[in-house]
Structures are given as C-alpha cells and as structure tokens.
Amino acid sequence: MSPGRVAVIGVGRSRPAFRRPESGFAELVHEAVTACLEDAGVSIAEVGNIVTCSNDFMDGRTISSMAVGDAAGAAAGEGKNISTVEGDGTLAAYYGMSRILSGGYASTLVVAHAKHSEGDYRLITNAWFDPIYERALGLDWMSAAALQARLVMDGRRLCVGDLDRVVERNRRHGAGNPEATLRAGVSPEELSGSPMMAPPLRAADISPLADGAAALLLGSEEFAGGRAKRPVWVAGAAFSADPRMTDRDLSGAPALRRAAESARRMAGLEKLPGEVDFVELDESFSYQQPLWLAELGLETLDDERINPSGGSACGRSEGVAGLDRIIAAARRLRGDAPVPLKNARLALAHGSGGPCAQSHCVWLLGN
Amino acid sequence: MAGAAEEALVEKSRIAVPYKWSAGLTGSRFLKTVAAERRFRASRCPACEKVFLPPARACGRCLRDCVDGPEVGPRGILLSFTQALYDSPAHPAKRPIYGLIRLDGADTAVLHRLEADSLDALRIGLAVEPVFAADGEPGVLALRCFRPAVGS
Numbered sequence: 111m112s113p114g115r116v117a118v119i120g121v122g123r124s125r126p127a128f129r130r131p132e133s134g135f136a137e138l139v140h141e142a143v144t145a146c147l148e149d150a151g152v153s154i155a156e157v158g159n160i161v162t163c164s165n166d167f168m169d170g171r172t173i174s175s176m177a178v179g180d181a182a183g184a185a186a187g188e189g190k191n192i193s194t195v196e197g198d199g200t201l202a203a204y205y206g207m208s209r210i211l212s213g214g215y216a217s218t219l220v221v222a223h224a225k226h227s228e229g230d231y232r233l234i235t236n237a238w239f240d241p242i243y244e245r246a247l248g249l250d251w252m253s254a255a256a257l258q259a260r261l262v263m264d265g266r267r268l269c270v271g272d273l274d275r276v277v278e279r280n281r282r283h284g285a286g287n288p289e290a291t292l293r294a295g296v297s298p299e300e301l302s303g304s305p306m307m308a309p310p311l312r313a314a315d316i317s318p319l320a321d322g323a324a325a326l327l328l329g330s331e332e333f334a335g336g337r338a339k340r341p342v343w344v345a346g347a348a349f350s351a352d353p354r355m356t357d358r359d360l361s362g363a364p365a366l367r368r369a370a371e372s373a374r375r376m377a378g379l380e381k382l383p384g385e386v387d388f389v390e391l392d393e394s395f396s397y398q399q400p401l402w403l404a405e406l407g408l409e410t411l412d413d414e415r416i417n418p419s420g421g422s423a424c425g426r427s428e429g430v431a432g433l434d435r436i437i438a439a440a441r442r443l444r445g446d447a448p449v450p451l452k453n454a455r456l457a458l459a460h461g462s463g464g465p466c467a468q469s470h471c472v473w474l475l476g477n
Numbered sequence: 478m479a480g481a482a483e484e485a486l487v488e489k490s491r492i493a494v495p496y497k498w499s500a501g502l503t504g505s506r507f508l509k510t511v512a513a514e515r516r517f518r519a520s521r522c523p524a525c526e527k528v529f530l531p532p533a534r535a536c537g538r539c540l541r542d543c544v545d546g547p548e549v550g551p552r553g554i555l556l557s558f559t560q561a562l563y564d565s566p567a568h569p570a571k572r573p574i575y576g577l578i579r580l581d582g583a584d585t586a587v588l589h590r591l592e593a594d595s596l597d598a599l600r601i602g603l604a605v606e607p608v609f610a611a612d613g614e615p616g617v618l619a620l621r622c623f624r625p626a627v628g629s
Contacts, residue, residue, distance in 0.1 A: 132485045236567040241498045243531055243617050244588050248568040256559035257577045264601055308559045356586040
C-alpha cells in the first residue's frame with residue numbers, strides 16, 4: 111500500500127537553557143524523545159525506526175550516535191533500526207520521511223542534540239576549514255560569517271538599522287515563546303551598545319549557542335490516521351547545498367532557492383508568496399534573515415509572520431536548530447503557540463548548516 | 478533522583494590526536510612553487526575552463542581531471558574582509574584580520590590573513606598583494622599574508 115502523505119505526529123524538546131550541566135547529552139536526547147512520544151500519545155513499542163542527528167566533534171567522541179541509541183529508544187522491544195545523520199536536523203527529518211515514503215516503515219522518530227557548553231565552538235568550527243590551506247589561519251563560524259555578512263550588506267544595501275530590526279523582531283517574538291532559550295526583548299540601547307565581534311557582526315547579530323535536543327515523530331497517513339489527534343502534514347520538503355565558501359558568490363544563497371523550488375513543486379504550489387502564511391527560518395546571524403527571505407521570494411511577509419517563535423536568535427543548537435523550527439511551525443499550525451496568528455495554515459520551516467550556511471533544507475507544513 | 482541543588486561532576490579533558498594530511502601531488506607542487514619561486518600556478522578544467530587557485534586536481538562541476546593552468550596573481554582583489562575582535566585559541570595572533578581574496582586570473586578565492594593598519598584602510602574591490610615569509614618553508618604560511626597593493 112502506498113504510504114501516501116507523511117505527518118508530524120509528535121514534537122518534543124529538552125527544557126530550554128543555555129547550559130544544562132546537570133545532564134549529559136544522551137540525557138537531553140532522552141528528555142526530548144519522551145516529551146515527543148508523550149505529545150504524540152504513541153509508545154516507543156509502536157515506533158518503526160529511529161534517525162538521530164549529531165556531530166562527533168560537538169560530542170567529543172566518534173560514532174557519538176551510538177551513545178544516544180538507548181536514550182532514543184533503540185533498544186526497545188527486540189531493538190529498532192537506528193541510523194544517523196550529521197548536519198542539520200531537518201536533513202535527519204528528511205531521511206526519516208524518506209524511510210516512510212519508501213514503504214519501509216510506518217513511522218520514524220527523529221532526534222537531534224548538541225551541548226555547546228561542553229566543547230569550544232571556536233575550535234570545533236575552526237576544524238571546518240581545510241587543514242592544508244586554511245585551518246592555521248584560525249577562522250571559525252563567526253569570522254567566516256562576517257565575510258559573508260559584509261558581502262550581503264553591501265550587495266543588498268543593508269545598514270545596521272536593518273539588522274537591528276531583525277534582531278528586535280526575533281527577540282520580541284521569542285519573549286513570548288516558552289520553548290525559546292532566550293525569552294527577553296532587546297532595547298535600542300542594548301543594540302547600539304552591542305560589542306563588535308567581527309565587523310560588521312556585533313554580539314547582538316549572533317544567535318547565542320544553547321544546549322538542546324529536539325525530537326519529531328513522523329508517520330504515514332495510515333499510522334497517523336489511527337493515532338494522531340492533531341497531525342501536521344508535510345506538503346513538501348527538499349534540500350540542497352552550495353559549493354565551499356571560496357568557490358561561490360557569498361552574497362546569495364542559491365541552495366536555499368533550489369531547495370525551496372523543489373519543496374514548492376512537491377507541494378504542488380504555483381508559487382510561495384501568497385501561499386506561505388508564516389516562516390520559521392534558521393538564522394545563525396541576523397544578516398541572514400533578509401537574504402533568506404529574498405531567496406524564498408517572501409520579502410513582503412508581515413512582521414508577525416517572520417519567525418513568530420523568535421527563531422534561532424533566541425537560542426541555537428547546531429543540528430537541533432532546524433528541528434526546532436519545524437517544532438515551532440507545527441505547534442503554531444496546531445494552535446499550541448502562546449501568541450495566536452490568524453490564518454496560519456501553511457508554514458515554511460528551514461534548517462541550515464556549514465560555513466556561511468552552505469546547506470539548506472526547506473519544509474512546507476500544513477494542517 | 479537528583480535534587481535541584483545537587484551539582485553534577487564534570488570530567489575535563491581534551492582530545493589530542495596527531496594527524497598527517499597529504500596535500501596531494503597537485504597541492505604539493507603548488508605549495509613548493511609558492512615557497513621557492515613566489516609564484517602561483519593554477520590548474521584549469523579542460524571542459525569548462527575554470528581556473529582553480531589553489532589548484533584542484535579535478536573540477537567539481539565537470540568531474541574532469543584538471544590540466545596545468547596559467548600563472549595567476551600575484552595581485553588580487555579583496556572580495557570581503559573582517560577582523561576577529563574576540564579571543565580564540567585557534568587564532569595565530571591577537572585580533573587577526575581576514576580577507577577573502579581572488580588572485581588576478583583565478584576563478585576561485587582564497588582565505589588568508591591581511592596586514593593593514595586598520596579596517597578603515599580596506600574596502601571591497603581593493604587591490605591586494607602577497608607578503609611572503611622570510612624562511613619560505615612550503616605550506617600555506619610561506620605566504621604570510623596579503624596587504625593593500627602598493628599604488629592601489
């Protein structure tokens with residue numbers, strides 16, 4: 111039988127906090143997974159297979175996915191097929207969805223985690239760079255993004271005030287979101303006094319790194335039919351990656367455009383503007399929001415429809431970030447979000463990863 | 478279970494694994510030429526004519542083996558720049574200035590350090606020139622940095 115559509119049946123995440131010293135990373139995974147299964151009203155025995163998402167360098171051990179198998183429920187019953195993705199959690203969710211659409215499984219539990227408080231992200235992301243030609247220079251995620259920020263601001267004629275508006279909006283939205291790690295607005299004085307980290311990037315432009323884990327339960331139409339009280343349907347999903355940052359025009363993000371186009375086609379939509387009611391975008395830095403919106407053709411979205419959860423600016427965990435955006439979108443589509451948004455029927459959720467956001471994954475979710 | 482005031486033990490450690498990365502023969506020839514002759518030899522894709530610097534052995538777009546390309550540079554243009562105003566154990570010096578630079582005649586860019594009095598002396602599109610290290614051991618640091626080109 112054809113698996114038909116895929117639904118998000120349950121969502122869950124670890125208790126939001128920048129530092130979770132009382133819990134190991136596998137314990138955060140367990141927290142997210144149990145919250146997700148409870149949200150879905152599904153027992154681990156019913157789960158078909160598991161896809162985890164982690165980064166060995168972040169966890170400080172190789173094959174770190176094996177360290178979260180038990181926490182994710184892989185040993186339940188006679189043991190479950192568990193597989194792993196490294197990159198953003200939206201890619202793990204895509205893999206999980208594919209396993210359902212191929213007919214292999216009726217459901218997939220997807221979980222991602224990162225404990226930023228345990229490693230040094232400057233050193234971890236310095237290891238992104240080529241060991242022969244680049245690594246000794248000392249670049250990391252922040253200084254590399256500053257190179258892109260200058261090109262994006264120059265190419266799109268953006269000024270500091272434009273970035274201020276992005277940060278102010280994200281933080282204002284996040285203040286009302288109990289699942290955001292940073293739940294506080296930002297004043298003009300804080301923005302103008304924000305220390306310069308890597309010009310043109312100020313501290314306020316950088317999404318703060320947080321410990322976290324997030325989980326989704328995806329299911330086929332038949333699996334969802336009997337169980338899900340409030341399924342959120344996947345209308346389309348796609349991903350794409352651009353060449354390395356020294357071999358592309360950093361003022362654009364063609365991979366995001368391609369991913370959005372593929373997701374739009376899968377959803378059977380003529381265009382995204384006018385169809386997408388709100389977006390949940392993964393931005394590691396404020397300058398990325400205007401670029402992402404431009405590549406999506408969604409620059410005219412109203413303020414309240416851009417990251418109504420507050421987005422990654424209110425706490426970002428590598429790999430978890432995109433799943434957090436899917437969770438925020440699903441909660442809002444289900445009517446669970448604390449601040450209501452009228453006509454929220456179709457959401458675009460997004461994940462990104464790599465130096466200067468080399469890869470992008472786009473999800474279109476609807477009721 | 479743990480009470481609210483109970484603190485977890487934290488195991489402090491570090492991972493130190495020695496590596497030896499091969500630059501490949503294409504990369505080695507390039508790095509040796511930079512160090513010994515202070516010249517930049519690119520590679521070129523015979524199909525799409527793209528000029529790679531550092532030289533790539535194969536073109537990622539065409540999956541064709543590259544051939545020896547033209548000599549490029551030594552000047553280039555500054556595509557973007559920044560300065561790390563924070564500390565990092567990865568930094569080779571305090572407050573390094575970084576540039577994304579495309580050498581004249583190349584189609585790809587390189588990341589490297591910039592030598593400048595301040596960021597105010599820099600702008601997108603500025604002509605830059607390489608500064609070579611005195612001892613010239615082959616490796617990326619045989620090229621010490623770039624700086625605004627004299628006369629630019």
